[in-house]
Every structure is written in structure tokens, then in C-alpha cells.
Amino acid sequence: MSDFDLVDIEVTHESADDVLYTDLGETSESHLHTVQAVRLQAGQPDSELRSLKQLDENSVKMLEHQVDAAYRALFEMDGKALLADEVGLGKTIEVGMILKEMHFRETNDSVLILTPAQLAKQWQAELREKFGLEFVCNYDDDFNGFDSHDYIIASIDTAKSDRYRQAVLKRDWDVLVLDEAHYVKNEETDRYELIDQLRYNYAFFLTATPIQNELTDLYNVVSLLRPGLFGTRDVFHQYFINSDQETLVNRNELQDRLNKVMIRNRREDTDVDFTERRVDTRKFDPSPAERELYQAVSDYVKGAYSQDQGQKLVLMLLQKEVVSSPEALETTIRKRLDDQSELTQTEELESIIDLIDNIDTVTKQERLLDIVEEARENVEKGRVIVFTQFRATQRRVAERLASEGYTVHSFHGGHSSQEKEDIIESFEEQGGILVSTDAMSEGRNAQFCNILVNWDLPWNPMRVEQRIGRIHRIGQKRQVYVFNMALKDTVEEYVLERLYHKIDIFQQSVGELSEILTRLEESGKSFEDEIFERLVNANSEVDLENNFDAMAVDLQEQRDLAEKLEEFNSGVFEGFDLGASDD
Known part of the structure; x- marks a missing residue:
């Protein structure tokens, strides 16, 4: 057994809301097993991330705050952490270090990385180029489903789709990585439900905005990662927030609990020197023809908006397009003219087309x-x-x-x-x-x-x-x-x-x-x-x-x-x- 193996503790996410606190300041020993979920075997002490010596300095520059975050996530948070650095501080690199270390210690037999769709291929490239870690992406031609590969990067919407959902939930994953974790802050969404039902041993969530509108956002994300850490939602609000939500209470207790799961670096607290x-x-100055076109479109937009509130989005689009290009404007106007059933101002639109034609x-x-x-x-x-x-x-x-x-x-x-x-x-x-x-x-x-x-x-x-x-x-x-x-x-x-x-x-x-x-x-x-x-x-x-x-x-x-x-x-x-x- 490696020094990164787990004791045999199974945690079910469904039980999180059943945890009731009569006093959040006191936690039973059995509850500690629940909220901490996974434990690292007490083998030899770990004082460093050993795999970092294998990394090519030309491929990835390791910054102090990133190394510290990766170490804390693995060895101080038992492999379950919310990485909440501010935008631009390299949370992806921190996860790369974590996964590289787990690969080095042979404790990542299956890894699922869920991202927004547009970032999946970028994740795949960065992990390969910077850390030598090979993952299949759900957009690859050789992707054969979630039960056919052990190292997968996929969009969260693909994973929750009817086609793949059961295959994703059927597996016991060693590691779950969730990028842009604030997308699952709403417990009433399919995304939240998917993460809530997934089975995994280690998990690393990433977000620069753990609080977007209210403290409940943070509660929901953390409760997915560490069920029971804050107790029930009602008790959380009663214990940590006063009625108008402008003042925190029991702040030291909240800090203690967050310190078990969240790492947040701010730009001013790091040694990162951003360029100017x-x-x-x-x-x-627009040409006379461009100015005449702009005025004609603006007049049309004002008149149409005063008569028909329902056209707001189209009218807003026209006002943006007229300063972008004649081609963009003409595309929308011709589409609008094609739908004669909703128009009473065709002459104005046709005159705008004529003005577009005058622009050389x-x-x-x-x-x-x-x-x-x-x-x-x-x-x-x-x-x-x-x-x-x-x-x-x-x-x-x-x-x-x-x-x-x-x-x-x-x-x-x-x-x-x-x-x-x-x-x-x-x-x-x-x-x-x-x-x-x-x-x-x-x-x-x-x-x-x-x-x-x-x-x-x-x-x-x-x-x-x-x-x-x-x-x-x-x-x-x-x-x-x-x-x-x-x-x-x-x-x-x-x-x-x-x-x-x-x-x-x-x-x-x-x-x-x-x-x-x-x-x-x-x-x-x-x-x-x-x-x-x-x-x-x-x-x-x-x-x-x-x-x-x-x-x-x-x-x-x-x-x-x-x-x-x-x-x-x-x-x-x-x-x-x-x-x-x-x-």
C-alpha cells in the first residue's frame, strides 16, 4: 500500500442535508469521518511534492503560491479542496501539479475532469504539454464513452446528458476535477445533481468566484465537496449570517471550517509580477456616408422601440451592428425584411439598405x-x-x-x-x-x-x-x-x-x-x-x-x-x- 492510499470509508452525498447540528461548535467523532471523507495513510511524512523534480522547467514555471496550494490540497485537506484563487493565478497549473503527484504515487487509477465545453481541449493540451499527462477528451475521435477510458476530460454538459449520465455515475472514480465550480451553485440544476451523485475518492473544485450573489453559493459548492461540513442550509444561515446578510457572526468558526477545504490566493498576496x-x-470621424447611415439606423431604432417593446433585442442588435460593419447590419436588416408579417416600416429598412450601398x-x-x-x-x-x-x-x-x-x-x-x-x-x-x-x-x-x-x-x-x-x-x-x-x-x-x-x-x-x-x-x-x-x-x-x-x-x-x-x-x-x- 502506498503512502497515499485511503482507509476504507464510503461516503454518500445524499446524506449531507440530513446532518443536523444542535451546536455547530461541537462535532461528533462519527461526523468527522463523514465530513473529511477520505484520509491519507500515515506512512512516512511528506515534506514535498516529489514529482515536481520530474517537470521540465521550460514547460511549466512553478510559482510559490501554486506549489503551496497543491501541497495543502493533497496533504492538509486529505485530497478534497476548493481552489479559489483569483482570476489569472493559475488554478489549472495547481491541478496539474496535484495530478502529477498522484500519478507519481500511483493513486489515480481513474480521473474525470469536467469543464465548460470550450475549455476541454485546452485542459487536455496543458496537461499533456506541461505535465506529460495523457487524457482522452470527449471531443476526440477515439473517445468511446465514459466506461472505456480511465483518464477523461469532458464537458459537464456531455457528462450529464441522457446518452452518458448512467455510465458516468456507474463508475467509482479515484479523482474528480470540476472546473468553474460556480456553475453548480444552484442545487436545482442537472449539473448540481450529477456532481451530487458522483462517487469519487478525491476531488478538486476550481472557481475564482465562490461567492457570486450570496453566501449560499459558497455553501452549495462546499457541501458538494465536503458533505456535512456546514450542516444543513437552514442551520448554516442561522449560525453564520444575521437576518439582513450584511454582517457575519461566529466568524472564527466559519473560518475554521473553510480552512479545511478552501485555498484562496489573491493577486496582491502573491509574488506574481503581471506585465503592464x-x-x-x-x-x-466616420465618413459622411457612414454618419448618414448611423443616424438613419438610430432614428429607426428609436421609432420602432417606441411602437413595439417586443422588438428590443433586434433593435439593440441593429444599434450595435451599425458601428461594427455595413455587412453585419445588412445581414440583420435583410432577415428582418424577409419576415414581412411583423413589419410596418419596410420603407425605412429599404432606405437603410440603399444607404449601406452608398458606403465605399x-x-x-x-x-x-x-x-x-x-x-x-x-x-x-x-x-x-x-x-x-x-x-x-x-x-x-x-x-x-x-x-x-x-x-x-x-x-x-x-x-x-x-x-x-x-x-x-x-x-x-x-x-x-x-x-x-x-x-x-x-x-x-x-x-x-x-x-x-x-x-x-x-x-x-x-x-x-x-x-x-x-x-x-x-x-x-x-x-x-x-x-x-x-x-x-x-x-x-x-x-x-x-x-x-x-x-x-x-x-x-x-x-x-x-x-x-x-x-x-x-x-x-x-x-x-x-x-x-x-x-x-x-x-x-x-x-x-x-x-x-x-x-x-x-x-x-x-x-x-x-x-x-x-x-x-x-x-x-x-x-x-x-x-x-x-x-
């Missing part, structure tokens, strides 16, 4: 050439990522760049998982310009590139930061340049200058943005809804400026509230120093 991020917003030169395309030419002259392989929200825009931009002799790669959601991997690999090897939709904006790693262009800007700042996060993360060795392109006197300029720059979104982390947006959206409106309604309800340019200035004030208030929420979260995660005594 420089943001350059370039605003251009797209200003943004010409100005993009200036940016990419600078990159071609000054940066190795001239690599630049250009993000747009629309496939039609993507096609037109790619064609224009290719006509100028650039090596062009296109990335969008219609590609298969393998095609996406091949595109990113070709971009890294060949250089040139990657023109991508937002299908690439979450989870993908492209630190080999340090220049990013926002051709058009999502109205949700979280999506902007997710784009930037593809290149500005651990492993980036160069200064990062972000270019924002905007047409003057359009909604793009208002969003950039009066909202994004005023709350300084380009210098905030995803976590900070999430807190701001969560506070705003608790009122029932999304960020995009708010922008659109302030846009269509303005009767003049002065009204529009005032509307956006008012929204900037609202955002600042949300930011202040978010900072207070962060103080609350810090109380949960980092010592519970809230200035109040325990009850």
Missing part, C-alpha cells in the same frame, strides 16, 4: 491597417488578435487583411473543438492576425500574443475584460497593448468615454467587474439594457450626454457598494476582520 497593460482608445470605404478597416502594420514592423511575427461581435464583420475584416498580404486566421463558435485548437496553434506558429468573435473570449490562453484590438465593443464590460484576459495573464512576458476602436459621436464613443473610462474598467479584474455588474443587475436590468434605454429615450444630444453621465454616477455608486461587498467577502475568506465581535 496599456490601453489606447482610437476614435475616428469603411473607416475602421482603413484605421485597423495602421495598427496591424505597426505590429508587423515592431513585434515578433506581428501577432495581433482582433475581436468583433459579429460573423459578418469578421469575414469582411479577414478578407480585407488578407488582401493586404497579412497571414489571417479566423476563429468563431462554428468551428469544432479540434478546429479551434488547430487555429490557435497555427496563429502561434505562423503569426499574423487572428480575427475572432467572442467565442474565444473565455478560458482560452494566448499569452504568446500581446496586442489586442477591440474592433467593436460589447456593451457588457465583463466581456471586454474576458477578451483582454486571453493575453494578459500568467505567462505573459511582455507589455500588453489594447486598442479600442470607436466612431465619434456614436454609442461606441459614449460607452467608452462616459462609462468605461470613467469607472476605469480596463484596470479592474474580472472579479471586481463581476461585483459591480451583480449589484447593478439586482435592480432587474442588465448593463446592456440600461445603455439601450438611455440611448433610445434621449431626445437630443444633450439629453444623451446627460443620460450617460447619470449612468456613470450610478456605476460609481455600484462600485462603492461592490467595495463594501469585497470587504464582506474578505471577512469570509481572509480572517473575518470586520470590526464586529462574534455573537
